[in-house]
Amino acid sequence: MPSAEIRSGIASTGQTDIYYEDWGNPAHPPVLLIMGLSAQMIYWPDSLMQSLVDAGYRAIRFDNRDIGLSSKFPSRQRYNMTTSMIRSSLGLSIEAPYTLDDMADDTWGLINHLQLQQLHLVGISMGGMISQILAARYPDRIQSLCLLMTSPLSPGLFPPSPSMLWTMLSGGFGGRKRQGIGRPHPEDIADFLTRLQGRHYRTDKNQLVTMARRSLDRSYHPAGVMRQTLAVLATANLSPRIRTIQCPSLIVHGRDDPLVPWWAGWRISRLIHGAQFKLVRGLGHDLPISFLPELSSWMVDIFRQADAGA
Numbered sequence: 001m002p003s004a005e006i007r008s009g010i011a012s013t014g015q016t017d018i019y020y021e022d023w024g025n026p027a028h029p030p031v032l033l034i035m036g037l038s039a040q041m042i043y044w045p046d047s048l049m050q051s052l053v054d055a056g057y058r059a060i061r062f063d064n065r066d067i068g069l070s071s072k073f074p075s076r077q078r079y080n081m082t083t084s085m086i087r088s089s090l091g092l093s094i095e096a097p098y099t100l101d102d103m104a105d106d107t108w109g110l111i112n113h114l115q116l117q118q119l120h121l122v123g124i125s126m127g128g129m130i131s132q133i134l135a136a137r138y139p140d141r142i143q144s145l146c147l148l149m150t151s152p153l154s155p156g157l158f159p160p161s162p163s164m165l166w167t168m169l170s171g172g173f174g175g176r177k178r179q180g181i182g183r184p185h186p187e188d189i190a191d192f193l194t195r196l197q198g199r200h201y202r203t204d205k206n207q208l209v210t211m212a213r214r215s216l217d218r219s220y221h222p223a224g225v226m227r228q229t230l231a232v233l234a235t236a237n238l239s240p241r242i243r244t245i246q247c248p249s250l251i252v253h254g255r256d257d258p259l260v261p262w263w264a265g266w267r268i269s270r271l272i273h274g275a276q277f278k279l280v281r282g283l284g285h286d287l288p289i290s291f292l293p294e295l296s297s298w299m300v301d302i303f304r305q306a307d308a309g310a
Contacts, residue, residue: 013109036125066224200282
């Protein structure tokens with residue numbers, strides 16, 4: 001069980017209500033963690049949150065729009081996902097209910113709701129893309145940047161992998177659904193999460209089933225996954241913005257990542273002056289418990305580097 005003080009609440013940002021958890025001492029330097037596509041904030045492991053608190057930081061996680069306990073966006077318009085994916089891969093515009101810039105606005109609303117004047121930013125996958133936008137927009141407020149398994153959305157670095165994406169968008173994560181309920185079985189989601197793992201860093205299948213069940217019981221909103229995917233596809237190449245980022249930055253990518261190729265993270269590291277890039281052999285597109293002590297140590301190092309230079 002977590003030992004840190006945990007506060008929860010809802011930040012009304014105008015268009016959205018964002019549900020969040022705020023761990024640790026409010027007087028300590030804040031770290032805001034932004035989760036990826038289709039994943040609720042609980043996929044930031046409690047042990048990682050606690051390790052940041054133990055290191056002297058205030059750790060905050062939240063549900064992005066259209067997922068978890070945050071606002072859901074009604075949309076009756078139909079979108080052709082195949083066409084959208086092709087157009088996006090060619091650098092062409094597509095129609096979408098919102099973009100990652102809108103999701104960055106949500107995050108900025110949360111930051112201001114919590115009155116965070118300066119903060120460290122951590123983003124994984126889609127959350128890393130949102131983090132890049134925020135770091136470029138608000139250089140005076142973002143002290144450091146930690147990007148996990150993410151992409152600059154450059155042409156030729158198409159994320160996520162189309163085959164894996166179609167599995168996520170199927171709603172059944174491989175097919176079987178409970179009779180009469182119309183949602184995937186936890187074991188199907190666990191099977192999908194197993195496919196995201198690398199060769200060395202692994203999570204026990206039973207643990208994945210438990211997390212999948214917890215997630216389904218908390219919220220199941222497949223239409224939100226579709227809209228978040230469209231937001232990624234509709235967001236233009238971030239490279240011009242990434243070049244303006246000046247804060248201490250760490251980019252971490254798994255060598256075995258089947259969803260976002262590792263060279264996408266390497267590309268970001270080449271765009272940010274002085275950025276550190278760590279390629280982890282045997283790591284996929286997940287946050288296995290066995291990897292968290294190493295990851296937490298790297299994160300705290302970049303936070304302290306930024307704090308020392310402030």
